[in-house]
Structure formats: structure tokens, C-alpha cells
Amino acid sequence: MSWLEVSGVDVHYGRIQALRGLSFGVDQGEIVSLLGNNGAGKSTTLNMLSGILRPTAGTVTWQGEDLAKVPPHDLVARGIVQVPEGRRIFSTMKVEENLLLGGYRVSNTKLIAQRIDMVYDMMPRLKERRNQEGGTLSGGEQQMLAIGRALISEPQLLLLDEPSMGLAPLMVREVMNIINQVNATGTTVLIVEQNAKAALRIANRAYVLETGSVTLSGPASELAKDPRVVEAYLGTD
Amino acid sequence: MTQVLIDGLFLGCVYALIALGYSMVYGIIKLLNFAHGDIFMFGAMIAFTMLTAVPGLQSAGIVAVFGVLILSMFLTGGTGVLIEAVAYKPLRSAPRLSLLITAVGMSFVLEYGVKQFWGSKSITWPQWAQMGAGSIPIFDGTITISRLVLMAVSIALMVGLGFYINGTRQGRAMRAIALDQRASTLMGVDVNRTISLVFFIGSALAGAAGVMFGMYYGAIGFMMGFLLGLKAFTAAVIGGIGNMYGAMLGGLTLGLIERTTVYFCNGDDSWKDVVSFGLLILFLTLRPTGILGDRVVERM
Amino acid sequence: MASATIAPALKQPAWTNDRNVLRVLAIVFVVFVYVLPLIDDSTKTMDFMTKAMIYVFLGMGLNVVVGYAGLLDLGYIAFYAIGAYTCGILTQAFHIPQWAAVPGVVVACIIAGIIIGGPTLRLRSDYLAIVTLGFGEIIRVTARNLTIDAPDGSPMVRGPSGMANIEQWSFGGWSFTDGLNIGGMFIREQVIFYYFVTTIALVLGVFGISRLANGRLGRAWKAVRDDEDAAEAMGINTYTTKITAYIIGAVWAGLAGQLSATQQLSIAPTSFEFLFSALILMAVVIGGMGSTPGVVLGAMFVSLVPNLLRNYEWAENRYLYFGILLVVVMLFRPKGFWPATDILPWSSEKIHKWLTARKAAKAGKDLIATEEDTYE
Numbered sequence: 001m002s003w004l005e006v007s008g009v010d011v012h013y014g015r016i017q018a019l020r021g022l023s024f025g026v027d028q029g030e031i032v033s034l035l036g037n038n039g040a041g042k043s044t045t046l047n048m049l050s051g052i053l054r055p056t057a058g059t060v061t062w063q064g065e066d067l068a069k070v071p072p073h074d075l076v077a078r079g080i081v082q083v084p085e086g087r088r089i090f091s092t093m094k095v096e097e098n099l100l101l102g103g104y105r106v107s108n109t110k111l112i113a114q115r116i117d118m119v120y121d122m123m124p125r126l127k128e129r130r131n132q133e134g135g136t137l138s139g140g141e142q143q144m145l146a147i148g149r150a151l152i153s154e155p156q157l158l159l160l161d162e163p164s165m166g167l168a169p170l171m172v173r174e175v176m177n178i179i180n181q182v183n184a185t186g187t188t189v190l191i192v193e194q195n196a197k198a199a200l201r202i203a204n205r206a207y208v209l210e211t212g213s214v215t216l217s218g219p220a221s222e223l224a225k226d227p228r229v230v231e232a233y234l235g236t237d
Numbered sequence: 238m239t240q241v242l243i244d245g246l247f248l249g250c251v252y253a254l255i256a257l258g259y260s261m262v263y264g265i266i267k268l269l270n271f272a273h274g275d276i277f278m279f280g281a282m283i284a285f286t287m288l289t290a291v292p293g294l295q296s297a298g299i300v301a302v303f304g305v306l307i308l309s310m311f312l313t314g315g316t317g318v319l320i321e322a323v324a325y326k327p328l329r330s331a332p333r334l335s336l337l338i339t340a341v342g343m344s345f346v347l348e349y350g351v352k353q354f355w356g357s358k359s360i361t362w363p364q365w366a367q368m369g370a371g372s373i374p375i376f377d378g379t380i381t382i383s384r385l386v387l388m389a390v391s392i393a394l395m396v397g398l399g400f401y402i403n404g405t406r407q408g409r410a411m412r413a414i415a416l417d418q419r420a421s422t423l424m425g426v427d428v429n430r431t432i433s434l435v436f437f438i439g440s441a442l443a444g445a446a447g448v449m450f451g452m453y454y455g456a457i458g459f460m461m462g463f464l465l466g467l468k469a470f471t472a473a474v475i476g477g478i479g480n481m482y483g484a485m486l487g488g489l490t491l492g493l494i495e496r497t498t499v500y501f502c503n504g505d506d507s508w509k510d511v512v513s514f515g516l517l518i519l520f521l522t523l524r525p526t527g528i529l530g531d532r533v534v535e536r537m
Numbered sequence: 538m539a540s541a542t543i544a545p546a547l548k549q550p551a552w553t554n555d556r557n558v559l560r561v562l563a564i565v566f567v568v569f570v571y572v573l574p575l576i577d578d579s580t581k582t583m584d585f586m587t588k589a590m591i592y593v594f595l596g597m598g599l600n601v602v603v604g605y606a607g608l609l610d611l612g613y614i615a616f617y618a619i620g621a622y623t624c625g626i627l628t629q630a631f632h633i634p635q636w637a638a639v640p641g642v643v644v645a646c647i648i649a650g651i652i653i654g655g656p657t658l659r660l661r662s663d664y665l666a667i668v669t670l671g672f673g674e675i676i677r678v679t680a681r682n683l684t685i686d687a688p689d690g691s692p693m694v695r696g697p698s699g700m701a702n703i704e705q706w707s708f709g710g711w712s713f714t715d716g717l718n719i720g721g722m723f724i725r726e727q728v729i730f731y732y733f734v735t736t737i738a739l740v741l742g743v744f745g746i747s748r749l750a751n752g753r754l755g756r757a758w759k760a761v762r763d764d765e766d767a768a769e770a771m772g773i774n775t776y777t778t779k780i781t782a783y784i785i786g787a788v789w790a791g792l793a794g795q796l797s798a799t800q801q802l803s804i805a806p807t808s809f810e811f812l813f814s815a816l817i818l819m820a821v822v823i824g825g826m827g828s829t830p831g832v833v834l835g836a837m838f839v840s841l842v843p844n845l846l847r848n849y850e851w852a853e854n855r856y857l858y859f860g861i862l863l864v865v866v867m868l869f870r871p872k873g874f875w876p877a878t879d880i881l882p883w884s885s886e887k888i889h890k891w892l893t894a895r896k897a898a899k900a901g902k903d904l905i906a907t908e909e910d911t912y913e
Contacts, residue, residue, distance in 0.1 A: 050423060076425030088420035090413050101413055104406060105425035153425065269663040324864050331871065333662045337609050338822055339867040341666075341815060345860025353854045463811065467674065470667050507682050514671040521664060522656035 001061065003028040003188070004049075004157060009058030011041075011048050011212075018044040020212040021058070026157070031179070031189040033199040033220065035233055036209035042192040043085055045209070046159045049190070050082045051075045062157070077105040079156035083163060087142045089149070091135030095126055098134050098145055102152035112152060119148040122181060140171035147178060151187075158182060160191040164198050176202050196233035200224045208233075240378035241500045242493065247384050247453070249492025250391040254446035255469035256476070256484040257398065258317075258439030264415040264479035265435050268325065271340035273443060274466015275347035276317055278459065280444025281451040282355055284309040288363050295365045306390075306448045310441040317440025318433050326429070344463075352459040359458045362451045387449045394445060395485055398438070402481055411435055415479065464510070468495075471517040477527030486528060491516070553889040555880040559830070566833075570735055574728045583727045589840040590731075590738040591796050596820045596836035597742040597829070598789025603818065604827030604877065605750055606782035607762035608658070609666040612673030613790055614814040618680055618806075619649050620791025621798040625700040630687050635706045635799060639792070646791035650784035658779045673814055680806040700804040706733065734796055742789070747829050749785070758782055812856070816840075819859055823866050824873055831875030831882075 002025030011019040019041050026032045036042050047053045049060065051072030060067045067075070090098050099119060103112035120127035123144045129137060134145060143163055150158060160179065164172040172195065180202050183189050193199035200206055200220045208216035208229060216229065223229050255277050262270045287305045288294060294301045324339045372379045402408035410431050413421040422428055450465075451457045468491060476487025491513060498509045520527060551557055573586060595617070602610045623645040627638040657668045685694040694700055705713045705726065713733070717724045749755055757778045760768040765775050798804050816839050824835020843855045866873065875882045 052419070052422065071427070072422050073425045073427045076423065081425075082423045084420060084423055088417050088423075090416045090420065092416060093409075093412065097409060100406075101409055101421075101424050104410060149424070263663075267663070269667060271666070324868070327868055331867075334603075334607060334609055335867050335871050337663060337666050338818070339864050341611070341818070342860045342863030342867065345815065345856055346864065347860075349854055349857035349860060353857055464674075467667065467671060471671075474664075507678065510678050511675050514675050517671055518656060518668060521660055521668060525660070525664075 001064070002026055003063060004190075005059075005061045006045075006049075007059050007061070009048065009055045009060065011044055011053050012056045018212055019048070019055075022209075022213055023058075024207045024214055024217065026188060026190055028188050029183075029186065030204045031183050031191065031202055033203035033206040034190065034192045034209055035194075035196045035199060035206055035229070037194065037232075039211070040209040041212040042209055043161055044212075046082055046161050046190070046192055049080060049159060073105075076153060079153075080159065081150045081153055081155035081157070082159040083146045083150045083161065085161035085165065087139075087146045089134040089137075089142050089145050091133065093134055094131050095134060095137070095145055096130045098149050099126075099152055102149035104153075106153055115152045115154065119151055122178060123148055140167050140175065143167060143171075143175050144178065147175070147182070151182065155187060157188045157190065160189065162193055163191065164193060164195040172198050194233075196229065197224075238500075239376040241496045243378050243380050243384075245493035245496035246489060247388055247492070248496060249489035250388050251446050251450055251465075251488075252469055252472045252491050253395065253485045253488025254391055254442045254449075255465060256472040256488045257395070257481065258443045259469055260473045260476075260478055260481060260484035261411070261435050261439045263473070265411060265432055266325075266329070268336055268340070269470065270325075270439075271337065271466070272320060272343040272347055273439070274462035274464075274469060275344050275351075276313055276320075276440045276462070277443040277447045277450070277465060277469075278457070278462030279316060279347055279351060280309050280313040280447030281457045281461070282351055282360075282447075282459075283312050284444075284448040285360060285362060285451060285457065286355075295363075302452070306445060309448050310444045313444025313447070314437040314441035317436040317443075321433060321436040326432075348459055348462065355459060357459060359456045362455045362457065384453060387453060391445070391449065394442060398442070399481065407431070407434065468513055471513050473527075474517055474525075475520050475527055477529035480527070480529050483527050483529040490528070550889065553885045555885050558885050559880055563830070567739065570739070571732070574731060578728050580727060583731050585841065585844055587727075587731045587734050587800055589837050590734045591793055591800070592817065592820065592836040592840040593833050594734075594738040594742040594796070595790060595793045595817050596824070596832040597738075597746045598786045598793065599817050600821050600827065600829075600832045601746060601749070601758075601782050601789070602786035603821050604825075604832065605755060605758040605762065606779055607662075607758075608779060608783060609662055610669045610783070610786065611666050611811070611814055611818065612653075612669035612671070612676075613786070613817055614809050614811070615653070615669075615673045615676040616646050616649060616787040616790035617794040617797070617813075618676050618809045619645055620794030621804045622680065622683075622694065622700070622794075623791070624795040624798055625703050625804055626685065626693065628704045629693050629700070629702070634708070635704055635795070636708065638795070642791045642795050643788050646787040647784055650787035651780070654780050654783040654787075658776065658783060670811065670814075673809070673811055677806065677809045680809055697806060699806050700798075701802075703798045703802045703804065705799055705802065706730075730800060734800070737792075737796070741792075743829055743833065750827075750829075754778075754781065816859070819863055822873060823862060825875035825877055826873050827877035828873065828875050828879075831873050831877065834875060835873070
């Protein structure tokens with residue numbers, strides 16, 4: 001069994017079924033990417049992993065433990081942290097405060113301060129703007145802030161929902177570099193993306209989602225060459 | 238004129254304490270807790286009962302009064318949490334209208350529940366708990382010691398709240414939830430628990446205001462929450478709803494304006510309410526975000 | 538095991554059709570209401586029932602605002618007061634008969650509706666609730682302090698004492714106070730008034746509003762209530778839709794105020810408390826928001842129950858129970874006792890099925906019993 005094992009998961013929004021028998025796995029230390037178009041169920045998957053949605057069928061096992069009954073705020077304490085779609089930073093709070101909030105479940109304030117410094121080292125632009133309100137940052141900076149915020153709790157599994165959305169290509173590259181760096185320090189990454197090209201460049205393995213189930217899977221390098229993936233998601237370049 | 242200022246500031250402190258609860262709850266779950274004013278009244282009532290039920294309490298003097306104040310705050314806070322759990326939480330995903338109507342219902346339950354147990358007549362606050370009549374002259378006005386002490390207490394509470402909201406982890410979490418509930422959950426914040434905490438704090442402050450009101454005015458009644466609740470709401474709107482400093486500023490402003498109105502009407506206080514509500518409507522029409530407004534009041 | 542033979546299902550009996558049942562109930566209600574004075578025309582009963590019918594009328598008006606358009610108006614009493622005072626002032630200052638004051642009442646309420654609704658209907662529903670409440674209070678305070686003298690100098694509106702000697706309805710020289718002689722039977726003022734109010738409540742209130750609700754305006758209200766943004770996208774001007782509902786509600790309340798003033802023959806500012814607004818709201822909410830039969834029932838419930846329970850001590854706290862009832866209804870049956878979407882609060886068909894099933898089960902058991910007997 002993988003370190004994170006999702007097996008036969010269904011998720012319903014009322015009567016609408018968003019995930020059907022979803023099964024995939026993530027091993028510790030990997031970067032795994034979930035690809036797919038809008039409505040494929042990518043965000044639903046992450047929200048399910050974060051405990052915001054509950055599976056109506058199937059199991060989610062992490063490090064051997066069933067996550068079904070764990071409330072979302074406790075999952076964060078255990079080490080699964082999500083960087084949500086659209087950044088969702090706290091716009092009227094300063095950058096520093098956003099980061100502090102990331103440490104909500106960390107009891108040791110010194111540790112929080114240390115980790116904030118670490119984030120500033122990784123993303124100097126944030127340090128420059130530490131006393132600015134989050135809402136005044138550019139899209140890319142907000143994305144970095146969102147990631148930085150998630151890192152304060154030193155997650156074991158970092159979930160990213162469409163980090164490249166709305167960003168210029170140069171910014172996308174920078175964000176993906178940061179994600180790589182994060183992974184290099186030992187954090188396992190599950191990244192959901194419509195921008196398959198950027199995702200496949202940093203991922204070890206990838207899964208393709210269509211209408212709630214996995215249709216393709218394999219090492220990233222192979223999928224990047226797979227004609228089906230190229231046609232549907234990589235477009236003309 | 239100085240007297241008007243002094244009186245206005247005192248009244249303003251009472252309004253501010255109640256307005257804070259309104260504002261905090263609104264900020265976090267976008268609900269105008271219609272029953273909030275009645276919680277203020279309830280605080281006064283239980284404090285009164287504690288003061289009169291325990292024999293010999295009088296001998297403890299001011300210590301007893303403060304003890305009762307603190308206990309009353311706790312009990313009122315708990316009541317607020319209970320109301321939230323029973324009547325508001327189950328309706329979190331229901332249409333707005335249902336929630337508002339429930340709040341109206343809760344208001345009735347508090348008002349007439351209190352009437353059931355404490356009667357409908359005006360209740361006189363025990364003399365000994367009114368902190369004496371000594372006064373200090375300030376410029377051309379005077380302020381009684383009791384009022385001074387009470388104002389100091391309310392300012393202390395407000396300052397304390399300010400530190401809490403701005404400087405602590407929990408306070409930050411509250412502000413975060415007001416901005417983005419989903420993101421807060423993803424940071425590990427237990428939103429339900431935090432909302433309950435907000436209700437606790439807001440209600441406790443209202444309870445404190447109730448005790449102070451009783452101590453100062455000497456008489457309380459089961460319907461007093463109704464009008465004061467409305468005034469506190471007005472104060473919150475004037476200052477900027479959802480904003481803690483707004484509630485404080487709005488409260489003080491309203492208190493001053495009210496006293497000034499009475500002054501200009503030569504002591505006739507029948508029109509001060511009309512002026513207050515007129516202000517409310519004025520602000521809601523022209524500047525719904527209030528003086529310190531930082532959040533836009535969306536339509537429905 | 539014996540196999541019970543059940544007769545093949547025939548065409549369902551008429552009583553299982555919800556619409557039929559509703560029609561019958563409505564007819565029974567109307568008949569009852571009209572026949573009542575022939576059974577009991579005591580002052581107490583007439584007073585009771587007249588008040589109840591005024592409540593029904595008020596309930597239908599508030600139903601338009603809250604039930605159809607979804608606006609929480611907590612200051613409904615304001616328009617009621619405006620209607621009462623307007624008719625009083627017009628009839629006393631200008632010596633016109635009550636019916637001539639009706640247009641005045643309507644106009645006054647339209648104006649008030651525009652003044653109050655104008656700015657507030659742009660706000661969030663929470664704000665609307667409290668602001669309308671504030672308006673209700675403003676009107677109450679103003680009424681208490683209002684003193685106006687008649688053109689001839691005599692006191693007319695007397696502040697906290699309100700107004701006295703309100704003129705009864707009269708048509709061409711004949712006033713209700715004169716009574717009516719029909720085929721040897723003398724019908725006194727109170728009974729005439731009761732019939733008058735009842736007819737207005739049923740015709741204008743119930744049928745009038747139903748017509749509106751089923752028309753284009755009613756559909757616009759429903760669209761706005763369900764999803765305001767979607768309604769805008771469909772081209773509905775949500776603001777005018779809401780204001781129209783609000784003003785219709787205002788006019789209704791004003792007319793109810795006039796009816797009330799002519800029932801009491803006086804106007805007292807003490808009756809314009811928030812409690813009154815809340816009670817009518819409860820009638821609408823508990824009865825069934827947006828549901829005509831629901832609101833009728835709710836209004837009768839809210840006006841009659843406190844009266845009927847007056848003699849019981851525990852009923853001292855009827856408002857406490859109302860409050861609890863309101864919370865309970867919102868938690869468990871938010872659409873009200875008689876939801877607008879249901880023809881009846883129950884399903885006659887389901888009852889029929891249940892009864893049939895029970896009969897069949899019983900029939901099966903009987904057959905088993907006889908078989909066992911023969912085996913023995």
C-alpha cells in the first residue's frame with residue numbers, strides 16, 4: 001500500500017456525483033500531479049483529502065491510518081496542508097500575519113518565528129512586503145504567500161490546488177521552482193493542475209482525471225509524451 | 238456642556254460594550270444577532286439575583302460587586318454559546334431569512350422567559366451595590382465615582398479585547414474566519430469552536446454592560462434589551478460593522494450625540510430615539526460601511 | 538399460508554385528491570365564518586372574531602412582503618399606525634365619511650412605503666430587518682408625541698392618548714351604528730362590522746392576494762426570493778419588484794389600521810408596539826410563508842390562541858411559548874405548518890394508501906384465521 005492510498009472513493013454533492021471510484025496512491029517524498037480539465041474532480045479530490053468533503057464510499061488511508069473521521073482542522077495538525085485554489089490569502093491582514101496564521105496549530109512560538117524566517121529566505125519578495133496587506137500583493141506574490149503560509153506548519157503532505165492559475169509563465173516557473181525546493185526538503189507534494197506542462201515538469205508521477213475517475217497514470221515523463229495527454233492537455237506549443 | 242460630554246461618554250461606553258458583541262458576531266458569521274440586546278438584559282438580571290440571593294454579600298462591598306460582575310459575564314457568555322448551539326448553528330446553511338427569524342424567536346424567549354421568572358415590573362438594583370454617590374468636579378461638570386469606575390472598567394475591557402483580537406493566535410483566527418472561513422479551516426482553525434468563542438466573548442461583554450447599566454441607573458426591566466439592542470446596532474453601523482474599533486467608536490459617538498440631542502431639546506428625551514434611528518438610516522443609505530468602514534455591505 | 542385476495546384497485550376515491558379536500562375545507566371555512574353570528578353573536582365572540590379577521594388581513598399583507606418577496610419586515614406596525622391616524626385625521630378634520638378616507642389611507646401608505654422602503658430595500662436582509670424595526674419604533678414614538686388640533690381648534694390627536702371618537706363607517710347617510718333591519722331581524726352594529734371586515738379580509742385579502750401571487754408579479758417575486766442574481770440576469774428589476782411588494786404590504790397594513798380604528802372607535806399609540814409586528818410575523822412564518830391557507834390559519838392561531846388561553850395561568854407566558862414555537866418551526870419545519878409548495882399540510886393520497894394497506898393486512902389475517910380453524 002502506498003504512503004497515501006485513495007481507494008474506490010465516491011464523493012457526492014447532493015445528488016451529483018463528483019468522484020467515482022477514485023483510486024490512486026502517493027509515496028513519501030514524491031511529487032504527484034493530478035491532471036484534468038474543469039469539472040474533472042481535481043479540487044474535489046483535494047478537498048476530500050483535506051477533510052472538507054467526506055467520501056460517500058471508499059477509503060483514504062495515510063501512513064496506514066484511515067482518515068475518514070478526522071475533522072479538517074485536525075488533519076492540518078497531523079501534517080496534511082492544502083494551498084487552496086485561488087490562493088485565498090487573508091487580504092486585509094499583513095503578509096506577516098498571514099504567515100503567523102499558518103502556524104495556528106504550532107504551539108511553540110519560537111518555532112513559528114524560525115519557520116517564518118525560513119519562508120522569507122526561500123521567498124525574499126515576501127520578506128520585502130512583510131508589513132503590506134495581503135490583498136495588495138500581485139497574483140504571483142499571493143501564490144508564494146499562500147505556499148509560505150502552508151509551510152509554517154511543516155506539512156508532511158502538501159496539497160496544491162492549481163497554483164499556476166492566472167499567473168504569467170515566468171511566475172509559473174518561479175512557483176514551480178519553489179515547489180521543487182519544498183519537495184527537496186522532504187515534503188511530499190500532491191499538485192492538481194490544468195497546466196499539465198508545468199506540472200509534468202516537476203512531477204515524478206501523474207494521474208489524469210476525467211469525470212471523477214482516473215483514466216491514465218504513469219511516470220510524468222511518459223505521460224508527457226503520451227499522445228492522448230498531449231492532445232487533450234498539452235495543446236500546441 | 239461638559240456635563241453633556243461626560244454623560245455622553247458614559248452612555249457611549251455602555252453602547253460600545255453591547256455594540257462590540259453585535260459587531261464581532263456579524264463579522265464572523267454575518268448574522269445580526271437579534272437577541273443580543275436581550276443578552277445584555279439577561280446579564281443584568283442574573284447579576285441582580287446573585288446580589289440579592291446571597292445573604293451577607295453586602296459586607297464584602299466592592300469585592301462582591303466585582304465578583305458578581307465577573308460571574309455574570311461568565312454566565313451570560315455561556316448563555317450566548319448555548320443560544321448559538323441550539324438555534325443558530327443548525328441553521329448555518331439555511332436561507333438567511335430562517336436565521337433572522339430564529340433570532341427574533343430567541344429574543345422573545347429571552348424577554349418573556351425573564352418576565353416569567355423576574356416579573357414584569359421594574360426591578361430596583363440594591364442600594365449597596367451602586368457604589369456610592371461621591372463625585373469629582375471636572376471643568377464645569379461633575380462625574381460620580383461610580384460612573385468613573387464603570388467607565389474605567391469598560392475601557393479596560395475594550396483595551397483587553399483589542400489586545401486579544403490583534404495580538405493572540407485565537408484573535409487572529411477570529412479575524413481570519415471573518416475574512417475567509419474555508420481558508421481558515423485549511424489553516425487548522427476549528428471554525429465551530431471559534432464561533433462559539435466569539436459568541437461567548439460578545440455575550441460576556443453585553444453582560445458586563447448590563448451589570449454596569451443596573452449599577453448606574455438603579456433599575457432594570459425585562460424589556461430593556463430591546464431598545465438598547467437597537468441603539469447598539471445603530472452604534473455598530475455608525476462605526477463600521479464587523480470592525481471592532483468601529484463598534485467602540487460608534488458606541489461613544491452615539492452616546493455623545495444622544496446626550497447632545499437631549500441637551501438641545503432642553504431635557505426632553507422623547508426625540509432622542511428618533512434622532513438615533515434617523516442616524517442609522519442616514520448611514521445605511523449614504524455610508525453603509527460606517528465611519529471606519531472597511532467592508533462593503535453587500536446586497537443580500 | 539393463505540393468499541388473501543384483494544379486489545383490484547379501483548379509481549381512487551374523491552377524498553384522496555388534495556385539491557378537492559382543499560376546496561371543501563375552504564368552503565367549510567367561509568361558510569363557518571359567515572354563519573357564525575347566527576349561532577353566537579355575543580359581543581365577546583364578535584369582538585374576538587373581528588380581531589381575528591383583521592389579523593388575517595394583516596397576515597395576507599405581510600405575507601406579500603415576507604412570504605412572497607422574502608423581505609423580513611419587522612416594522613409592519615408602522616403602516617398600520619399610519620393608516621389608523623390618517624383615517625382618523627381625515628375624517629375628523631374634514632368631516633368626510635370613512636369610505637372617502639380610504640384613498641387618503643392608500644396614498645399615505647404608498648408615500649410612507651416609498652420613503653421607508655426606498656433606501657432600505659437596497660440593503661442586506663439583516664439590515665432591512667433592523668431598520669424596519671427602527672422605523673416601527675420611530676412611528677411609535679412619534680405617535681406618542683403627536684398632538685394636532687382640528688381646524689376648529691379642538692384637540693384631535695392627543696399625543697399619548699391617541700385619538701378618540703373615530704367615526705364608524707357610513708354610506709350615504711346610513712351608518713353601521715344605525716344597525717340594519719332585514720326581514721324583521723335587527724342586525725346590530727357589531728355584527729354588521731364583523732361581516733364587513735370578514736368580507737374585506739376574504740375578498741381583498743385572501744382572493745386579491747392570491748390573484749396577484751399567481752400573476753406575473755407573483756412570479757417575479759418568487760424569482761427574486763429564490764435567487765436575486767439569477768432574477769436580475771433574467772431581466773427582472775429586482776429593486777422595483779421588491780418595492781412593489783413592500784408598498785402593497787404597506788397599503789394592506791394601512792387599510793387594516795383603518796378597520797381597526799373603526800372597530801375600537803379610537804386609536805391608542807400603545808397598540809403600536811413591536812410585539813404586534815412580531816405577532817403578525819409569527820402568523821406568517823408559523824402558518825406558512827407565502828401560503829394563503831397557511832397564513833389564514835396562522836393569523837387565526839396567533840389572534841385566537843392568546844384569547845382562548847387567557848384563563849389558564851400557564852398561558853401568562855404565551856409570548857415565551859410563541860418565541861419557542863418560532864425557533865422550533867425554523868429548525869424543524871422552516872416552511873411553516875402549511876408550506877406554500879403543498880396543497881395540504883398532509884397528503885391525502887398517502888393516508889388513503891396507508892388505510893388500504895391496513896385493511897389488506899387485516900383481511901389477510903382474517904383469512905389465515907379461518908384456514909387454521911378448518912385444519913383443526
